[in-house]
Amino acid sequence: MTGLGTLVRLALRRNRWFLLAWVLGLAVIAPATATAYETVVGGLAGAGALDVMAANPTMRAMLGPPTDLGTPGGFTVWRVGTFIAAAAGVMAVLGVVRVTRADEEEGRTELIRSGVVGRHAPLTAGVLVALLGCLVLGALVSAGMAAVGEPVTGSLAFGLGVALVSAVFVGVGAVAAQVTSAGRAARGLGLAVLLAAYLLRGIADAGPEGSVRRDLAWASPLQWMALVRPYADERWAVLLLPAGLTALLVGGAFVLESRRDHGSGLWSVRPGRDRAAEGLLSPSGLAWRLQRGTVIGWLVGLSVFALGMGSLSGSFGQMLEDLPQLEAVFRRLGQGAEQLVDAFFVAMLGIVAVLVGIVGVQLWQRLATEEHRGHAELLLAAAVPRTRLALSHLVLAALASTAVLAVFAALLATPEALDRGDAGVILQTVGAALALAPGGLLVLGLAVLLHGLLPRLAWLVWVVVGWSLFMVWVGSVLGLPEWLARLTPWHALPALPVEEMGWAPVLVTTGLALALMAAGVWGYRRRDLRLP
């Protein structure tokens, strides 16, 4: 472990903005939700109605099991706890991989390992710094909840739960970094494990009361925070599960690291074709080849999510019909729907449209990676005009993200269509999704503009995406001013079929998106290439 102190400082320095943004962004959600409790419960005509709502399979699948909804603390754990834990898991996976496997892939670790540094020191440093991020997040959640007047014991359990559950994904990221030989693959593997954990607990939670299926939730690390039951007779022993699993995974990562060569993963790289297939031999062909893994990953993930959510939509409508006082609330969330299932679809599409905005930006930003890795230099020095190179990624980003959104909508509506025996629901939902697509294009346009004119500020687009995601996911319960909530690229668009189709916002947003894209490509043609 020689040199560990220096490496920890290095990893801290390289990760400081990354961790700071994640930790602060996630830490404010919990106390903000707790303070909004009165407004929400008041709107629901009492906490009893909240209990009925929380018992619904769909809500359970999305948010997790309710423990005590009678207090702001318990409400917060139910409403945003699992979301915070899952998002912290994303932070943990990305945080570990970026200073371990990604650095090794780029050759930086080799330089460090050649110095007076122990074999496991770089991995240890990466793990320690990511764990620090998780612990600070947990501490801030505890402190924030206590600061808004919640019981200290429960707040401590909540914070520790978030910290230890995200720590598990530090371990997952560390193992993924040993198994794969590329940063992208390691991130993909780590996030796939996270998604699987989320789905597992969703499926389990949607199961009937007292069933074995519900007990399955114990198998998902993401559920362990809720199973500690913060603010409702805390079960402290449950915290041993994430603590133990983290230790096991991190230990496993060290063992695996001892068994592999520097620069390689445990999964060896097989030889490939000695000649290129015809389809690869163009900038668009290359862009697809480079990005198809990302596109397929999102498609599979969101398809599973769509089918899961869609299959629950029937029970959802039924429950709301039994509970007239809830209708009002859901009409508000679904913006005044006559059909509650429609309102549910609108709410789902609102969230997924923003997620798909991430897909578009991620696909486009591959061009920036191509530039700083020196791949773009090879292509542009061959006879590829800049516009063509930019368009190869831009067209893919726009088409693939829109297609993913449409597929999600179709699969979301499929169970309902089967139920009603009417395929029209599918078309209607796909149409509703496509009406939201210009929002994603607008965000993509912003990313293109930044890359073309101000490549150093490319991260700004993530602020817009993060803000939008925050607003659609938790913003509606925080009671924020209307104008603030409207400040997202999606909000002007019509929420079909609840709202009337308005061509003006759709066309204006699309036109604005195209203008930003054109300006960005124009800038990209004029600026110096960013070189390694």
Place this chain on the structure above:
Amino acid sequence: MGVIEIRDLVKRFGSTVALDGLDLEVEEGEIHGFLGPNGAGKSTTLRVLLGLLRADSGTARLLGGDPWSEAATLHRRLAYVPGDVSLWPGLTGGEVIDLLGRLRGGLDERRRADLVERFDLDPRRKGSTYSKGNRQKVALVAALASDVELLLLDEPTSGLDPLMEAEFREVVAADRDRGRTVLLSSHILSEVEHLCDRVSIIRSGVVVESGTLAQLRHLTRTQLDAVLAVPVPADLADAPGVHDTVVDGTRLTCQVDDAALGALLSRLAALGVRSLTSTPPTLEELFLRHYDQRGTAEPRP
């Protein structure tokens, strides 16, 4: 008209001046050596020629066109090998060769096969598993197998072993004989000496010498080592054009400006010469004279 014509090229990165009024001319059908140490501006010059970077002032013409506005059209007639070749981790070497070849407008299949064999390249391996030398070979095969008029090579042999370096020299020399023009940036002096018809030496963004190797040598001094029949007269060291004189009894070693060589030799002949060796300056000496801070090169303002 030259294949490459650069006049007074200036390129700044923020406050750093990378190119500071650079002139460069490359004639058709020659191998032109572009010499300079790391950071002198070789790669920046090539990247301006490729339209990857935009010059702040000055003019650059490439194959009779404008390297910035006509980049893609001109690139069909040239091939480039960067100094640090970065391949896509998931693509095999063979796929990259085919891709770059196609984007340039096509590969000579026979030559591709021949070069893969000559450079002993396994085209089935993925980009992430190649060493630096092998990545360079991939880019070299793609460039050399393309049907182009001009090759821009940025330190193309820095990762190759001596055997592969010899293969490279042979292939490039044969290419020149078939009429291709080559701009070869390098800091490997023996390579330049072997291959290049003309040489430009760049220093801090300016070309400080340019010409054939013979011309460059004329501008410099010859190393003389003589043993005389009599002790060396003391005033010999003060003769015009004679430098760095070391006298040891009858033995004289010194450096002589080419212009003063005739006069000195007649004086020595008059004194009686037992043995005489004269060594022409190597490229290395030329190079060091321009770069050694203690050397006689004029300090740049």
